[in-house]
Amino acid sequence: MAIFGLWVINKAGGLVYQRNFADGLAQLTSNEYLVLAGTLHGIHAITSRLSPMGSSSGAQVIEGESFKMTILLTATATKFVLLTSLAELNPENTLQKVYEIYSDAVMKNPFHTPEMPIRSEGFDTRITTLIGSGQ
């Protein structure tokens, strides 16, 4: 049971927040993370159009042999992505709490520009309290 990383992707597909919490993830440069986030944004857009039963909110969980990726799409099209181990209990719940912190510490902060990278101390601190210290 471990949480490896958290991404926040804005509605244009840009990575606005990325943080690792546990060892085990490949070391990537910030550019590579940007590319991955953009790709995930595209994949998510495709999955949202594949539904046979009308409209869909797109992929929510992508699972591999050793890890799981849980995606929360908000009403404003911001995506929260949590990379966890397979055994992680209830990552959806964690993401919901991250969303809550985001709306408190980022959206109510007058020094944050919407759709731009998140550089808010309050957000960092509260994410650390929620998930644990990272890098």
Next chain:
Amino acid sequence: MSYQQPHSRVSVLSTSSTSSGEHLSPAASSTRFSLPSIPTTPNALVRPSSSAARPSIYDRPLTKPRPDVSAAAFTFLLSELVQYTQKRVSGINDLERRLNTLGYRIGSRVLELMAWRAEGASKAPKREIRFLPALMSVHTQVWRAVFGKPADGIEKSVENADEYMIIDNDPLIERYISVPKDMSQLSCSSFTAGIVEAVLDGLGFPARVTAHNTPTTQFPSRTTILIKLEKSVLEREEVLK
């Protein structure tokens, strides 16, 4: 039909705004054409909801303290307010001064409302003429009226006889604000400082009030409101002693 309607509206407007309608150029009349419709539509939208649902803010009784306001709505409004101000200033001092001015406008209203309520509630309403009781009422009553809880402490400066401090460990205003590192001098509680300044001014204790971040490990957003009294206040205090 299509011609007469704009014509009639233009003539109505021209009699009210200018003496002769002939001087109106076509461009002016076309811009004025949209004017009469603006005041009518919002009225039509607002009137049924305000009269049917609940009385407007002007019709509610003043004596009763208003029910709690949504903290989220307040912080969003405050955030917009800071952003709006920040776009129009050059530098931190200017920003703090503007926030102070905005708070001042609230403070003068708060004082008036509090005095009005105190007069209605107590049999022998009293006006504070000494500074310390006035400071206590700012610490307790003003804070409770504005933020819903009293402030956390009052201190007197050891070095300067004219300086007093009100301390708030977790001010509502700063709760969701993370000031960037390059502006670390900024304290958005300048807004609160403005409120305090207005109340003290209104009570007859002119002072210069500023806000300062004084974080501790336990309270990272602890804020000190520094009150620097004018000389005349201290002199009067001496006389009243």
